[in-house]
Amino acid sequence: MNLAGHTLDEARRAIATQLRKAKIESPELDARLLLGDVLQLDLTGLITAATRRLDTSEAQRLEDVIRRRIAGEPVARILGRREFWGLTFALSPATLVPRPDTETLIEAVLDILKREGRTAAPLRILDIGTGSGAILLALLSELPNTTGIGTDINPAAIATAADNAATLGLASRATFVACDYAGALRGPFDIVVSNPPYIPTADIDHLDLEVRAHDPRLALDGGADGLTAYRTIAPLAFALLAPSGIAAVEIGQRQAHGVATLMAEAGLAVPAPAKADLGGVPRVVTARKT
Numbered sequence: 001m002n003l004a005g006h007t008l009d010e011a012r013r014a015i016a017t018q019l020r021k022a023k024i025e026s027p028e029l030d031a032r033l034l035l036g037d038v039l040q041l042d043l044t045g046l047i048t049a050a051t052r053r054l055d056t057s058e059a060q061r062l063e064d065v066i067r068r069r070i071a072g073e074p075v076a077r078i079l080g081r082r083e084f085w086g087l088t089f090a091l092s093p094a095t096l097v098p099r100p101d102t103e104t105l106i107e108a109v110l111d112i113l114k115r116e117g118r119t120a121a122p123l124r125i126l127d128i129g130t131g132s133g134a135i136l137l138a139l140l141s142e143l144p145n146t147t148g149i150g151t152d153i154n155p156a157a158i159a160t161a162a163d164n165a166a167t168l169g170l171a172s173r174a175t176f177v178a179c180d181y182a183g184a185l186r187g188p189f190d191i192v193v194s195n196p197p198y199i200p201t202a203d204i205d206h207l208d209l210e211v212r213a214h215d216p217r218l219a220l221d222g223g224a225d226g227l228t229a230y231r232t233i234a235p236l237a238f239a240l241l242a243p244s245g246i247a248a249v250e251i252g253q254r255q256a257h258g259v260a261t262l263m264a265e266a267g268l269a270v271p272a273p274a275k276a277d278l279g280g281v282p283r284v285v286t287a288r289k290t
């Protein structure tokens with residue numbers, strides 16, 4: 001495809017057609033995002049400049065990113081960023097692309113705090129396996145008097161999370177520590193959250209190419225039954241939570257019973273069934289230290 005000399009509008013339509021032929025799920029949206037990224041234009045900018053023509057260098061850069069997209073690289077990886085909870089998170093090869101399903105965890109925690117009238121309290125949050133910092137920073141953005149620590153076993157993820165905290169203006173309330181689970185930390189915390197790796201090892205090779213080839217394996221691999229991380233996180237949450245503290249963890253498909261059982265065995269109360277995501281899949285187990 002040679003896009004040099006095409007207007008932005010023609011290019012956007014030609015890219016969408018090419019992506020659709022390659023069976024990319026959201027061709028129109030991806031075409032707009034890729035075109036906007038190469039030209040550094042938002043939606044309004046693309047509309048305003050619809051009749052402007054692409055020069056050779058822009059066309060080449062565009063053709064390069066289209067090739068990457070057709071080869072299965074997710075748009076978020078190509079752009080190097082992803083929206084989560086209305087905030088923009090920079091990504092690196094060490095970080096998972098934050099998923100819309102994970103917003104269910106943010107909602108679950110905020111629902112409990114709102115119900116209990118604690119959203120303005122000076123709470124302390126621990127986010128185990130923070131990746132890009134998405135969960136911790138989304139919660140801090142909603143809870144103005146709260147501070148938090150995010151841990152990750154991958155120091156490169158910690159560096160990205162710290163950069164995101166700075167960009168989002170939350171660095172004064174967020175600390176990031178590279179360690180195994182929460183090995184380096186002492187409590188107490190009011191809230192322990194985690195979206196740990198939970199894909200059973202044998203299932204990883206069957207995931208979509210976009211996930212298995214582009215998300216870090218450390219962020220996916222949950223061991224033989226997918227529950228390895230929860231076996232450590234449940235007793236850790238019990239040990240690190242203050243009385244009445246809340247634990248909330250994201251889970252994979254068919255893990256609600258197993259994770260709730262691990263929480264209960266660790267001494268935590270599990271007062272409600274797992275909260276479902278927008279697709280109706282049980283997605284978040286919440287527990288409480290009584």
Ligand SMILES: C[S@@+](CC[C@H](N)C(=O)[O-])C[C@H]1O[C@@H](n2cnc3c(N)ncnc32)[C@H](O)[C@@H]1O
Binds near residue numbers: 098131151153154
């Ligand atoms: C599924 S990703 C979640 C990332 C981020 N919290 C999110 O929701 O987008 C799991 C994260 O846990 C980290 N991780 C894996 N094993 C860990 C361990 N033993 N201790 C701490 N972090 C770990 C991975 O590096 C990865 O960043």
